[in-house]
Amino acid sequence: NSRNESVIISDDKPFLLIDFSTDVSNNIYTTKAPNQDGETFRESDLDMREINIELMVVGDSRDSLLRQKSLINRVFNPKLGMGTLQYEDNGVVRVIKGQVDGLPFFGGKGAVTSSCLISLISPSPYWTEKTMSTVEMVSWVGGLQFPLSLPTEFASKGEVKININNSGDVDTPIFLEVKGPATNPKITNVSTGEYIKVNRELALGETLTISTEFGNKTVKKDGVNVFNYIDINSVFFNLSLGDNLIELTTDSESDNASVTITYTKKFIGV
Numbered sequence: 001n002s003r004n005e006s007v008i009i010s011d012d013k014p015f016l017l018i019d020f021s022t023d024v025s026n027n028i029y030t031t032k033a034p035n036q037d038g039e040t041f042r043e044s045d046l047d048m049r050e051i052n053i054e055l056m057v058v059g060d061s062r063d064s065l066l067r068q069k070s071l072i073n074r075v076f077n078p079k080l081g082m083g084t085l086q087y088e089d090n091g092v093v094r095v096i097k098g099q100v101d102g103l104p105f106f107g108g109k110g111a112v113t114s115s116c117l118i119s120l121i122s123p124s125p126y127w128t129e130k131t132m133s134t135v136e137m138v139s140w141v142g143g144l145q146f147p148l149s150l151p152t153e154f155a156s157k158g159e160v161k162i163n164i165n166n167s168g169d170v171d172t173p174i175f176l177e178v179k180g181p182a183t184n185p186k187i188t189n190v191s192t193g194e195y196i197k198v199n200r201e202l203a204l205g206e207t208l209t210i211s212t213e214f215g216n217k218t219v220k221k222d223g224v225n226v227f228n229y230i231d232i233n234s235v236f237f238n239l240s241l242g243d244n245l246i247e248l249t250t251d252s253e254s255d256n257a258s259v260t261i262t263y264t265k266k267f268i269g270v
Contacts, residue, residue, distance in 0.1 A: 001083040005075050013058040014068045018115070022051045024125040024268075046268075049122040051085065051098060059112045069106060069114060076100045076118055085120060086130065087270045094127040094270045126170065126266040133265070137162055137248040138258040160248040161190070164239055168265030171238035173213040175262040180206040182250050182257030189237050190245040197231035202257070212236035239263055 009015045025047040030039035057072065059065030076083075078100040087094045098120035108115035137160050166172060178185050180202030188195035202208060208229070211218045217236050219227045248259050 001075050001077065002080045007071060007075050009053065009055050014064075015072075016056040016058060017053070018056055019054040020052070022049060022269075024049045046125040049096065049098075049125045050101075051096075051120040051122065053118040053120070055116050055118070057106075057114045057116055061112060065112050065114060069116075072104050072116060072118075076104050078102065085122075087127070089270070092270070093130045094267060095130050096122050096127050097124065098122040126268065127270055128264045128266055132262050134260060134262045135162055135164060135246075136258060136260045137246070138256075162246055164244045164246055164261070164263070166239040166241055166244060166263075166265060168241070169268045170266050171240055172263050172266050173211065173236075173238050175213075176208075176210040177260040177262075178202065178208040178210065179258045179260075180204055180255075182255050183252040184250060185255075185257050185259070186249045187259055187261075188247045188249070189240075190247050191243060192237065192240060194235040194237035196234045196236065198229050199231050200226075200229045204256075210236075212238060 007015055009017045011017060026044055027047065028044045029042045031042055032039045057065060057068050059068050080100075082097050082099050085096050085098050087096075099122075101119040101121045105117040106114050107117075176187060176196070178187075178198065181204045182198075182202045184197065184199055185202065186195055186197040196210060196212075198208060200208075206221065208226070209218070209220050210230075219225070219230055221229075246261065248257065250257050
């Protein structure tokens with residue numbers, strides 16, 4: 001939960017997993033013309049995800065049972081806001097953010113056991129990986145440093161074109177950190193032709209952060225909104241399914257720009 005308290009529900013006591021179910025409704029949108037047989041599909045979208053967890057609370061004594069039930073109530077307290085559910089099965093780990101939908105329901109009480117039903121609602125229907133993936137593109141690598149030390153190394157052209165494979169189930173947004181010096185840096189998804197271009201010169205030590213997340217598209221420098229830096233023809237693109245060839249370019253070959261790309265793969269199930 002938001003207080004970093006947690007419980008493990010598994011095949012071992014005190015919290016035995018009895019059943020786990022989850023459901024997401026798919027909304028289908030169509031259009032119908034006069035005299036048309038059937039309808040024409042336009043698009044679809046997913047609702048929030050519903051998650052139900054049924055478990056058995058097992059104590060070593062009556063007092064132990066009451067303590068374990070109290071822990072469940074404390075961890076799954078709906079007043080604490082969003083928490084994180086982590087699902088693990090045979091080495092596969094997925095996480096999802098969720099809100100407790102009502103209080104944990106206890107029933108079937110025995111001397112040292114009690115059944116419990118927990119319902120969660122996740123605003124996002126997607127499961128994600130536990131950790132985010134990060135790649136970096138750099139215009140130049142190495143170079144002379146002062147005071148000069150021998151043997152010296154001259155700068156070499158860095159990796160300014162890199163392939164990112166999105167092996168998730170849907171497109172996923174990216175978070176960019178663009179570091180100067182860079183003259184009008186441009187990040188292009190060569191695979192789709194979409195790009196994000198910054199119509200500004202970033203000095204050494206300056207960092208621009210860009211988020212392409214739906215409903216949270218931002219462009220900031222030192223925490224200040226600078227959305228006006230972005231070229232009007234830019235597209236806040238997502239990583240498409242499969243290969244995405246990403247390229248970094250600037251208007252000056254001497255720029256030592258770097259771009260860090262962070263993303264999280266999304267999955268429709270576990």
